């Protein structure tokens with residue numbers, strides 16, 4: 001039989017059968033239309049047999065539940081030091097042609113050690129590895145316990161992610177493949193494993209980006225032989241972070257019984273009746289049983305953080321009610337933030353085989369209307385940062401120490417949120433966000449998209465569905481971002497975003513869907529389809545550089561325009577300035593720490609003005625920390641807009657942000673409290689506040705109406721009407737909250753708060769010698 005060779009799209013334009021023609025830029029052809037689920041290059045598919053075999057290999061489109069141990073499950077990590085080799089740049093197919101996956105890589109050529117998980121780029125001293133474009137190969141060898149076979153365990157191999165396209169081989173055979181990075185890959189390997197000898201696991205990963213991949217990129221061929229060697233090409237992409245690649249997240253084998261929990265969905269709702277909360281969990285369990293057996297039965301047990309049983313259920317889908325719940329609150333919104341219960345899910349097969357899976361559940365409900373977002377009925381103001389998975393040596397590789405440090409810094413800042421700019425982050429990071437009460441704007445890898453053809457749209461929708469499936473049970477995730485800075489003034493963006501946003505809403509109607517925009521308010525065609533609007537603006541940095549005095553006017557004017565045109569909550573998702581740590585210049589000057597700080601202070605004044613107007617939902621600084629960029633002349637190796645250096649040391653801007661974010665948290669809580677009490681009652685301690693000052697309960701009628709409109713919701717009709725401006729949003733989760741919280745006493749309090757913050761800003765300005773407009 002011909003070798004089973006899977007070549008993903010990405011070598012296609014490099015040397016795989018494409019003529020080098022005399023043009024400077026072109027797009028490599030990359031999809032094989034005969035294989036809907038696969039992207040193949042043109043070589044080395046040599047026989048029909050190969051093609052048939054290729055279609056038999058599944059593409060992983062869902063990574064499955066995160067591996068967890070339980071009485072019925074074992075987890076075996078495969079992380080460590082693996083063998084590694086690049087395919088030569090001028091011969092990308094070599095590994096496939098020479099069947100590198102059939103034997104240990106060390107027997108077919110030179111290998112080096114490579115850390116898994118890690119991006120491979122910055123780990124070695126080899127510039128070719130850092131700058132590589134094309135295929136890279138990894139392998140490792142391992143044993144599994146023989147008893148797994150005796151006990152008839154089902155065994156699953158799972159990668160947290162491999163960036164970007166990958167083919168995975170076990171014992172010489174391709175077992176699965178995946179399109180794109182940042183999302184998990186799962187394969188049932190029960191029958192591919194060897195239980196009495198060593199196993200060989202090989203991964204081929206390709207980091208090439210094309211106009212059809214998400215994110216997009218272009219290969220530029222330089223064909224002028226007087227200036228470049230033959231076959232010379234380079235990868236370009238429309239984003240400023242370094243294009244790290246490799247096996248960047250943990251790799252596990254785990255076992256389940258033959259009857260097993262396949263998937264779980266939970267939707268949590270929160271009810272507030274005269275200051276007293278209750279909550280519900282709607283759950284839906286999917287299980288699999290061996291052929292010929294009846295469907296498994298299910299039971300669920302909700303335990304609190306002390307493992308005390310709270311409530312249980314005995315069906316595969318249903319609703320659990322939790323009276324007097326400890327709700328999931330964001331950091332600094334309640335003395336107890338990030339509280340989670342555990343939902344133990346048990347399935348029992350018809351032959352009494354049992355599988356148990358523990359799922360963390362935070363009880364919270366997000367809602368939104370045309371002017372704001374609420375959590376558990378309380379108005380939410382989002383204060384945070386855009387981030388990156390980025391650190392020296394590891395690149396985007398998961399590192400527990402780094403993650404713990406980053407959450408410590410976020411909390412030190414007083415931030416209550418971050419955005420997973422510009423791709424889904426590791427599940428281990430999301431776990432910390434859930435546990436620490438840090439809210440997440442969960443963003444897809446669709447950065448800087450343009451073109452918007454149907455193939456890209458379908459790929460984008462597939463990515464959104466896979467991504468939402470991964471993160472939909474997480475309390476920290478409060479909204480989905482379908483992407484960052486699309487070229488949304490292109491005509492095709494209109495239908496494109498309608499489709500992608502609607503597919504995302506269908507996948508999860510319980511959270512607002514957004515995109516982070518950068519086109520002008522008058523030319524953008526995506527905002528109309530979004531529930532909430534985030535905009536990136538770099539006044540006095542990319543425009544009017546050096547003129548800090550224009551920030552307030554420009555910011556206030558523009559964000560008012562977005563709200564008034566689209567009648568949605570609006571927030572700023574990126575703003576900031578680069579600063580070289582240690583560069584001090586007074587009066588402030590671009591790239592100095594003073595300039596970055598003064599720019600933030602001017603923005604703070606503008607945000608307080610916008611907050612007073614009732615539609616401004618949040619502020620997010622770009623960026624949490626400095627991060628590596630491609631090599632370019634306008635940046636000193638990194639994007640320097642971090643509040644922290646790449647090694648996580650604070651710059652001057654971090655100190656003022658910390659003051660602002662803690663102030664915001666304090667005032668927002670205290671103003672909300674004032675709204676629910678008379679001023680005389682207003683001296684309760686924060687411990688006593690838990691649960692008593694929230695917005696009055698939605699009355700039963702309103703909720704019933706919401707439920708009804710949710711179940712009957714017709715997206716097409718809704719969109720048509722929304723486009724005509726006839727309706728706002730009527731889906732469940734929408735509350736008419738403005739009249740509830742913009743009562744007089746709160747308005748007064750908010751204005752006092754703004755005044756107090758202004759005093760703080762003035763004080764900083766005075767100390768630093770800044771002039772504020």
Ligand code: GCB
Nearest residue numbers: 240484485536574622639641
């Ligand atoms: C942006 C992008 C972000 C960049 C930033 C910058 O608008 O969304 O990815 O890093 O600008 O610093 O230029």
